[in-house]
Amino acid sequence: MSHDDLPTDSPAVVTCGLPYANGDLHIGHLRTYVGGDVFARALERLGQRTAFVSGSDMHGTPVAVNAEQAGVSPETFALDWHEQYAETFPKFNVVFDNYGHTHDETNTEMTQRFVRGMEDAGHVYEKEIMVAYDPDGDQFLPDRYVEGTCPYCGTHARGDECDEGCQRHLEPGEIEDPVSAITGNPAEYHERTHKFFAVSEFADYLSDFLDRLEGTSNARNQPREWIKQGLQDWCITRDMDWGIDYPGENPQDLVLYVWVDAPIEYVSSTRQYSDRVGSDVFDWEAAWKEGVSEDHPEGGEIVHVIGRDIIQHHTIFWPAMLEATGHTEPRAVMASGFVTLDGKGFSTSRERAVWADEYIDEGFHPDPLRHYLATNGGFQQDVDFSWEKFRDRVNTELVGTVGNFLYRSLLFAYRNYDGAPEAVITSEAVADRIDEAVADVEAAVNDYSVRAIGDAVVDLARFGNEYIQRNEPWRLVDEDPDEAAQVIYDCVAIAKAIAVLFEPIAPEKCERLWDQLGEAGSVHAVTVEAAREAPAGNLSEPTELFEKIPDERVDELNEKLAERVAAAESDDDDDADDGGNADDGDDTDDESDTTDMTDVEPISDERIGFEEFQDLDLRVGRIEEAVGIEGADDLLELTVDLGVETRTIVAGLKRLHDVEDLPGAKVIVLANMEKAELFGVESNGMVLAAGEEADLLTTHEDAGPGTKIR
Ligand SMILES: [Zn+2]
Numbered sequence: 001m002s003h004d005d006l007p008t009d010s011p012a013v014v015t016c017g018l019p020y021a022n023g024d025l026h027i028g029h030l031r032t033y034v035g036g037d038v039f040a041r042a043l044e045r046l047g048q049r050t051a052f053v054s055g056s057d058m059h060g061t062p063v064a065v066n067a068e069q070a071g072v073s074p075e076t077f078a079l080d081w082h083e084q085y086a087e088t089f090p091k092f093n094v095v096f097d098n099y100g101h102t103h104d105e106t107n108t109e110m111t112q113r114f115v116r117g118m119e120d121a122g123h124v125y126e127k128e129i130m131v132a133y134d135p136d137g138d139q140f141l142p143d144r145y146v147e148g149t150c151p152y153c154g155t156h157a158r159g160d161e162c163d164e165g166c167q168r169h170l171e172p173g174e175i176e177d178p179v180s181a182i183t184g185n186p187a188e189y190h191e192r193t194h195k196f197f198a199v200s201e202f203a204d205y206l207s208d209f210l211d212r213l214e215g216t217s218n219a220r221n222q223p224r225e226w227i228k229q230g231l232q233d234w235c236i237t238r239d240m241d242w243g244i245d246y247p248g249e250n251p252q253d254l255v256l257y258v259w260v261d262a263p264i265e266y267v268s269s270t271r272q273y274s275d276r277v278g279s280d281v282f283d284w285e286a287a288w289k290e291g292v293s294e295d296h297p298e299g300g301e302i303v304h305v306i307g308r309d310i311i312q313h314h315t316i317f318w319p320a321m322l323e324a325t326g327h328t329e330p331r332a333v334m335a336s337g338f339v340t341l342d343g344k345g346f347s348t349s350r351e352r353a354v355w356a357d358e359y360i361d362e363g364f365h366p367d368p369l370r371h372y373l374a375t376n377g378g379f380q381q382d383v384d385f386s387w388e389k390f391r392d393r394v395n396t397e398l399v400g401t402v403g404n405f406l407y408r409s410l411l412f413a414y415r416n417y418d419g420a421p422e423a424v425i426t427s428e429a430v431a432d433r434i435d436e437a438v439a440d441v442e443a444a445v446n447d448y449s450v451r452a453i454g455d456a457v458v459d460l461a462r463f464g465n466e467y468i469q470r471n472e473p474w475r476l477v478d479e480d481p482d483e484a485a486q487v488i489y490d491c492v493a494i495a496k497a498i499a500v501l502f503e504p505i506a507p508e509k510c511e512r513l514w515d516q517l518g519e520a521g522s523v524h525a526v527t528v529e530a531a532r533e534a535p536a537g538n539l540s541e542p543t544e545l546f547e548k549i550p551d552e553r554v555d556e557l558n559e560k561l562a563e564r565v566a567a568a569e570s571d572d573d574d575d576a577d578d579g580g581n582a583d584d585g586d587d588t589d590d591e592s593d594t595t596d597m598t599d600v601e602p603i604s605d606e607r608i609g610f611e612e613f614q615d616l617d618l619r620v621g622r623i624e625e626a627v628g629i630e631g632a633d634d635l636l637e638l639t640v641d642l643g644v645e646t647r648t649i650v651a652g653l654k655r656l657h658d659v660e661d662l663p664g665a666k667v668i669v670l671a672n673m674e675k676a677e678l679f680g681v682e683s684n685g686m687v688l689a690a691g692e693e694a695d696l697l698t699t700h701e702d703a704g705p706g707t708k709i710r
Pocket of ligand 1: 151154155162
């Protein structure tokens with residue numbers, strides 16, 4: 001890995017977190033895959049040799065548990081989902097160079113090679129631990145086979161992850177009051193010998209690594225906290241049949257923990273790509289191993305695109321495994337926020353989701369959804385999807401700005417010049433503006449901001465609209481034909497630049513635009529240099545690139561969703577949820593990238609009446625006391641004076657503020673907020689704060705506690 005600006009001469013590998021081969025994909029799941037695809041395409045447009053890889057995660061107890069319930073073998077069960085995913089991603093123009101799975105020969109062999117490497121380097125040891133066991137079912141209960149109480153936060157937790165509470169990875173034996181997830185029987189703890197990877201030995205390396213790591217700030221800040229708290233060694237084996245066998249002698253019949261072989265699939269999948277295209281096109285070893293390539297002894301540029309729920313695996317366990325075995329460390333980790341639906345979490349069990357297939361079956365084109373998911377918020381922010389918001393973005397940006405500019409200028413060129421006017425060059429101002437857009441895309445890639453890639457193009461289209469409006473070629477065509485020809489030629493040049501620069505976001509639409517422009521070959525094969533080159537000018541009759549979404553469609557889709565949720569609720573009130581879940585308040589971004597205007601959300605078009613505002617009982621409060629909450633990394637229990645009474649309010653301020661400085665601070669409180677229990681503390685009100693840094697709202701003068709905000 002280098003730290004030169006991208007693109008570099010080294011081979012790059014962009015990966016997406018492996019989907020669990022375990023259930024239908026909804027559009028919330030697609031965010032990281034679209035983000036990864038946009039980033040990989042943008043890197044390629046910049047001229048970087050890039051492999052874009054992923055694969056299905058076949059192992060682990062969620063797959064085994066669900067296969068058991070479905071009455072089929074885990075392999076059959078997982079392969080079924082794997083094939084579905086392999087078909088679904090291309091429908092959204094997410095085109096991996098290789099999409100493998102963790103149970104194939106390449107990954108099995110690669111995983112065993114990694115583990116032997118870790119052993120040979122002396123980083124693996126055996127230890128006796130207590131493992132949950134179901135005496136009635138006569139079986140061990142690894143990971144998701146056991147449920148109980150999280151020892152850190154007291155929340156109900158499943159197996160290896162406190163996914164409803166503090167989000168911590170849980171080691172075997174840590175869960176309290178264990179119960180078998182299969183039979184519901186109370187579990188016993190039995191002593192077993194397991195293998196451990198000595199992650200704690202890598203604390204110094206990982207600290208330095210995090211200082212080098214690029215990508216989103218959440219992927220650095222959370223792990224720094226974990227290292228500060230002290231790293232635990234990591235149990236890498238499990239008592240179960242489904243998985244990759246521990247290599248070598250294995251008297252206990254152990255398989256490897258799913259999080260060992262899952263990230264190794266990134267390497268295996270790159271290898272399969274190399275094997276298919278030849279190492280002269282892409283050399284997986286030069287990318288993944290240090291010292292293999294003479295030209296790039298530091299290895300390739302590895303960029304992991306993941307959901308923020310798996311930051312720990314990608315910034316602690318995985319880089320330690322790579323370091324232990326002489327592989328290339330990641331250059332960047334981009335960890336996305338979640339996607340919500342109408343402001344609430346997706347719930348697959350409650351059918352509260354827009355399914356990936358459903359979106360396509362409703363007749364929508366994939367590119368507008370890609371645009372929405374990639375550009376609706378900063379990458380680490382949560383993004384809310386609703387059909388209304390989707391309609392607004394499509395109708396204003398894609399149809400109103402980009403589509404409108406392309407259609408009006410290309411139609412004018414086609415009708416008046418039978419193509420583009422000849423024998424002129426792009427005027428200097430327009431050539432400069434195109435250069436600026438290219439530079440914006442380059443900067444966006446180096447900022448790991450897929451949103452800024454889209455913004456650069458929409459801004460260029462906006463410039464194009466202003467340019468054509470200001471110069472009125474329809475008037476000039478009689479008064480000053482040369483000037484009219486220049487203006488239209490400029491517009492065709494802008495259209496060509498849009499085709500090249502928007503390809504990462506809207507690949508299929510841009511290929512169609514490329515054809516309309518009469519350009520040779522495929523837009524997927526050019527670099528950004530093509531944006532500056534003279535247009536071919538051989539236009540065919542243009543058609544509108546994007547379609548408006550009518551209001552009636554939105555009503556229809558909302559009704560469908562509401563009916564389905566109601567039907568699911570009436571026959572199931574299970575509260576199981578999934579990875580597209582809403583924010584748990586666990587954000588820890590403490591870098592000041594929030595002042596970047598590209599991260600400011602657009603202002604809502606939905607107006608509210610004064611009466612609705614008055615429903616909010618907003619008061620001035622004064623913080624009397626601020627103390628941490630046992631088990632919660634970023635929550636504080638605040639005692640707040642509201643004049644008429646004193647309230648206990650829980651707020652996520654611990655990592656973002658100096659706790660000692662808070663008492664005495666005046667704050668603004670939403671006093672009639674619903675009560676909520678967080679980590680066993682009842683929060684009675686909400687303290688208002690701005691942005692990801694939780695900048696506290698206050699008053700300028702001397703309004704005392706209890707004063708109403710009006
Ligand atoms: Zn917990």
